[in-house]
Amino acid sequence: MSKLLTITIPTYNRPHFLEQQFTWLAKSIKGFESECEIIISDDGSTDNTSEIINKWRPIFSETTLRLSVNSENLGPVKNIAHCISLATGKYVWVVGDDDDLQEQTLTYVIQNLKSNPDLSLLILNYSIYYTPRTEFVTDRYFPIDKEEVRPDGKEFLEYLIARMNSAHGIGFITAIVYATDAVQEAIQKWPASIDNFEAPGYWSGFCATKGSVKISKDTYVQYNCGMNSVPNHKKWFGHHYADLPAIYTKLMAAGYNKKLFRKLIFKHFRESNLKVILGALRRWPLFSASKMIPYLTLVGVSTWQQSFSSQDS
Numbered sequence: 001m002s003k004l005l006t007i008t009i010p011t012y013n014r015p016h017f018l019e020q021q022f023t024w025l026a027k028s029i030k031g032f033e034s035e036c037e038i039i040i041s042d043d044g045s046t047d048n049t050s051e052i053i054n055k056w057r058p059i060f061s062e063t064t065l066r067l068s069v070n071s072e073n074l075g076p077v078k079n080i081a082h083c084i085s086l087a088t089g090k091y092v093w094v095v096g097d098d099d100d101l102q103e104q105t106l107t108y109v110i111q112n113l114k115s116n117p118d119l120s121l122l123i124l125n126y127s128i129y130y131t132p133r134t135e136f137v138t139d140r141y142f143p144i145d146k147e148e149v150r151p152d153g154k155e156f157l158e159y160l161i162a163r164m165n166s167a168h169g170i171g172f173i174t175a176i177v178y179a180t181d182a183v184q185e186a187i188q189k190w191p192a193s194i195d196n197f198e199a200p201g202y203w204s205g206f207c208a209t210k211g212s213v214k215i216s217k218d219t220y221v222q223y224n225c226g227m228n229s230v231p232n233h234k235k236w237f238g239h240h241y242a243d244l245p246a247i248y249t250k251l252m253a254a255g256y257n258k259k260l261f262r263k264l265i266f267k268h269f270r271e272s273n274l275k276v277i278l279g280a281l282r283r284w285p286l287f288s289a290s291k292m293i294p295y296l297t298l299v300g301v302s303t304w305q306q307s308f309s310s311q312d313s
Contacts, residue, residue, distance in 0.1 A: 002088070003035060003036060003037045003064070003088060003089040003090070004035040004036065004089055004090055004091065004110065004113055004114070005032075005035060005036045005037075005089045005090070005091045005092075005093060005109065005110065005113060005177075006036070006037050006038075006039060006086075006087035006088060006089035006091070006092045006093070006180065007025065007036055007037070007038050007039070007093050007095060007106075008038070008039040008040070008041060008083035008084075008086065008087060008092065008093070008094050008095070009021055009038075009039070009040050009041070009083075009094075009095050009096075009097055010041045010043060010076070010079040010080055010082075010083050010094065010096075010097070011040065011041070011042055011043065011045065011049060011097040012042070012043035012044065012045055012049075012073065012076075012079070013045045013046060013047050013049065014049075014097050014098065015045075015047060015048050015049045015051070015052045017097040017098045018040075018049060018052050018053070018097050019052050019056075020097075021095060021097055021101075022052070022056040022059070024101055024103065025038070025060075025106075026056070026059050026060070027103055028101075028103055028104075028105065028106035028107070029060075029063060029106060032106065032107075032110050033060075033062040033063045034062070034063075035110065036063055036064075036089070036110075037063065037064040037065075037066065037087075037088060037089055038060060038063055038064065038065045038066070039065075039066045039067075039068065039083060039086050039087065040053055040065070040066070040067050040068070041068045041070065041079055041082055041083045041086070042067065042068070042069045042070065043070050043073050043074055043075075043076075043079045044069070044070045044071065044072055044073040044074075050069075053067055066086070068082065068083075068086060070082070076197075077193075077194055077195070077196065077197055077199050077200075078194045078195070080094050080173060080199075080200070081187055081193075081194040081199070084178070084180070084183055084184060084187065085184065085187070087180050087184075088180075089180060090113070090179070090180060091113055091119075091122075091177050091178065091179055091180055092177070092178050092180045092183060093109065093176075093177045093178075094173045094174070094176075095174050096173060096174040098224055099174040099221055099222060099223055099224060100129075100221070100222035100224065101174070101220065101221050101222075102219075102220050102221075104220075105124065105220040105221065108124075108216065108220060109122065109124070109177055112214060113177070116149050116212060116214065118149075118151070118211050118212045119149065119179065119211060119212050119213070119214060120153060120178075120179040120182045120207045120208065120210040120211030120212060120213065121153060121176065121177070121178060121179065121182075121204060121207040121208050121211070121212075121213045121214075122176075122177040122213075122214050122215075122216075123142070123170065123175055123176055123177075123204070123213070123214070123215040123216070124174075124175040124176075124177070124215075124216050124219075124220040124221050125140055125141060125142050125144060125175070125215060125216045125217065125218060125219045125220065125221075126140075126141050126172060126174075126175045126219055126220065126221040126222065126223050127139050127140060127141070127219050127221075127222050127223065128141060128222075128223045128225055129222050129223065129224050129225070130225055131224050131225065137225070139219065140219050141169050141172075141223075142160065142164075142169060142215050143163070144215050144216070144217045145217070146217070147214070147215070147216060147217040147218075148214070149212050149213075149214045150212060150213050150214065151211075151212045153207075153208035153209065153210070153211060153212055153213035154205075154208050154209045154255065154256065156208070156213050157170060157204070157205060157208045157213060157256075158256060158257050158260060160215070161260065161264075162257075162260055165264070165267065166264070167201050167205075167244075167247065167248065167251070167261075167264065168201070170200075170201050170204040170205065171198055171199075171200040171201030171202075171204060171247075172200070172221075172223055173200045174221050174223070175220075175221045175223070176200065176204055178203065178204075178207050179207055179210065179211065182206065182207040182210040182211070183203050183206075183207055185206070185210075186202065186203045186206035186207060187203070189206070190202065190250060193250075196243045196246055196247065197235075197238075197239040197243045198239065198243040198244045198246070198247045199243075199247070201247050201251075202247045202250050202251060202254075205247075205251045205254060205256060206254055209254060209255060233280075234280075234283075234284055234287065237276075237280045237284075237287075237288065237291065238287070238291055241272075241277075241291045241292060241295045242291045242294070242295065244268065245265060245268065245294075245295055245298050248261045248264055248265055249261075249298065258305070261302075262302040262303075262305055265298060265299060265302040266299065266302060266303055268299075269299045277292065
């Protein structure tokens with residue numbers, strides 16, 4: 001691998017956001033041109049996305065810039081996985097086209113990758129901005145008091161997940177820099193992850209088992225959530241009751257603390273809205289049942305195992 005870092009941007013019919021990321025990248029990459037490659041994966045856009053890419057190509061003449069155009073729309077996770085499969089750098093950073101990054105973010109990433117060659121996962125702390133209400137949900141997601149490289153990557157992620165009482169935070173793709181070999185292996189180990197909306201969380205957890213992990217104390221990325229004004233409720237139901245529980249199961253299989261993730265599964269069930277479930281069963285009976293039966297089985301098994309484990313202790 002000749003480059004240190006592959007920066008890849010998956011995009012689909014959002015040229016104004018892509019223009020924003022090119023503007024950020026053109027400023028940030030100065031001084032690091034030879035150490036990076038840039039890959040744009042166009043997921044079959046039908047607008048003027050290609051014009052924006054061609055406009056910016058000359059600006060990155062000192063950097064390897066590759067374009068991949070999918071013949072059909074793969075969807076967000078498959079396109080992200082496609083980006084990762086194309087990476088040739090030692091590390092790969094998938095940057096969402098609609099997230100805001102500080103100008104110094106790339107400098108921070110490059111310096112850390114150079115200083116810590118054993119890193120398998122670098123996570124950038126981030127803020128969450130809820131666009132419909134134009135307000136911040138949080139200024140800093142991870143409550144990190146001391147920034148350090150942790151050689152016990154898996155144990156460190158377990159600690160963070162337990163502290164946050166959730167594994168959501170390790171799946172925000174723009175805040176994650178993966179060791180390329182490790183994340184490509186994660187996808188090979190679980191090929192069906194490319195059909196799971198929460199897959200980046202599993203990829204992060206898998207990478208953490210392969211080496212050191214570092215999470216920044218300062219905030220370098222802004223996650224702009226709520227960008228879609230009309231959410232797809234059916235897709236959300238599938239993500240919530242099938243995709244996330246599957247991630248918990250796969251992380252346990254990868255060696256993560258079973259007691260912790262059984263607790264998270266039970267918490268997930270406790271916080272479920274019965275009205276939402278009944279409404280989904282009425283609107284999409286076959287689809288909803290196909291998600292709920294495995295989900296309730298998982299909850300039941302996890303509750304039984306947790307109870308059994310408590311009795312033993």
